[in-house]
Amino acid sequence: MNTPLRCLLIDDEPLAQELLLDHVAQLHSLDIVGVASNALQAIELYQTLKPDLLLLDINLPRMNGYELLGSLPGKAPWVIVISGYQEFAFEGFENNVVDFLLKPVVFSRFVRAITKVQERVQALDAVGSAVGSVTAGNVPSNQLAIKDGKTMVNVACQDIILVEAMSDYVKITLPDRVLVSHQRVSALEKMLPAPLFVRVNRSFIINTTKIRQTDGQQIEMQSGQRVPVGTTYRSVVSSIIRTAL
Template identity: 85%
Template sequence: MNTHLRCLLIDDEPLAQELLLDHIAEVSNLEIVGVASNALQAIELYQSLKPDLLLLDINLPRMNGYELLRSLPGKAPWVIAVSGYQEFAFEGFENNVVDFLLKPVTFSRFVRAIAKVHERIQALDTGGATASLATTVGAVSGQLAIKEGKNMVNVACQDIILIEAMSDYVKITLPDRTLVSHQRVSALEKLLPAPLFVRVNRSFIVNTARIRQTDGQQIEMQSGQRVPVGTTYRSVVSSIIRGAL
């Protein structure tokens, strides 16, 4: 059963607030506990309300969302970042956000982001019980525990160059080695920080920070590997990668 999440919405745009509040109202396991329009108000509400989840606009006046996040006391909550500017997505990985939503946020994309939060929570709750899956040792540390054969290997997300699906296995390319793990690429994709990793075709996920160049139809990684961009992925991939290169 999905965990009930108490949400604090932080956004200085009235129309964006209204849209996100409408989305929250449609999701049964979400509860809005407060709305803040600036960083100082957000800090006060965060300290008094202790929410489980922040829906955090990055383009706040005087202090941006990531600066606000770094200033919060105590254990960091789950965070979904929101912005009208794609270039803020990549800084999200460094600040351990679960997902990054580009404005205007559609309801389907919002639901996927909330589902990703629940998947992270479930992975932490189950610990190592699901041995065939990578686990979020890494939801807040940027690390994944990857099961290779009988061994668990800790991998820093930023070290992953690309991931290739091979039926019920994935091949994970690192700078100094390649791991093969018995799991579906779709399961691993849900645990990867969305601002840093992007699906470019049915078989490949790439680390956008390790792209050397792309013409929109093919990507060349810094390692020299070339990956084709699937037709249905091209518009999304081009918009994301423009902000990374």
């Protein structure tokens, strides 16, 4: 990632601010654009600075960090929650935060959290490029020759809604029919153009332009099919959520 993430630090403890500012100063991939000590100041700075990432304490005066997140206008930024209380962690992940750090924040743990953000930003950029290409009419011209039983069918990749693995077979859902082909899903995955197609669990590959909605646990496709999201694939799906679905 060449462009530093623009960070807004929100914490009412001077010592915690100092430690986090020191951590940020060690990383060229981060740029602190503002520091807020309470929620109202944070909202004002957020609206003015439009940061990419919030380093957010939970115990703030008058309004806690999660209430602050709910009051922010527009698309939510990336968020790393920082707190001295482990019990706030579960609510953090319910709010789709990238990571939860306990105070005092150890530098190595901070670096891991920032790396998670960078990975999600990169995944989102890749997905966004594919979605933007299709929206602009620059649809990939990739064609696949799929053997459906004894018949060879020429399929445009962008027409595929999803692929489901069934042992040594794959089921390919198209807008008007379903093909069943004798091949492994891993072989077909290599032929599908990334990042237009994303693996969301061991059995399913989806076309990211055919998503109707998702809550991060399950994806509903435009065809009405619902696909569960595997735990190890949730970071990619989280990135999809942050596109304009």
